[in-house]
Amino acid sequence: MYSTSYGFGQPRAAQTTIPCRTCGTALRVERTCHEVFLRCTTCRTTHDVGEYVAQMDEALESFMENVYCDRT
Numbered sequence: 001m002y003s004t005s006y007g008f009g010q011p012r013a014a015q016t017t018i019p020c021r022t023c024g025t026a027l028r029v030e031r032t033c034h035e036v037f038l039r040c041t042t043c044r045t046t047h048d049v050g051e052y053v054a055q056m057d058e059a060l061e062s063f064m065e066n067v068y069c070d071r072t
């Protein structure tokens with residue numbers, strides 16, 4: 001079986017309160033199966049989560065907890 005969805009009740013994107021360093025827009029966190037990144041919809045850029053880890057908010061933290069498809 002191969003599904004195009006990545007599981008049940010696990011969103012692939014979430015809105016955070018973390019401001020973009022360039023423009024101040026709240027970043028969105030998005031993921032692929034094994035990668036998580038922050039996207040600024042204003043700058044149209046993506047940022048490594050590591051760059052913003054010091055500013056991690058609740059939305060990002062809970063998102064990260066559900067990120068990985070396979071924890072083994």
Ligand SMILES: [Zn+2]
Binds near residue numbers: 021040041043
């Ligand atoms: Zn920006």
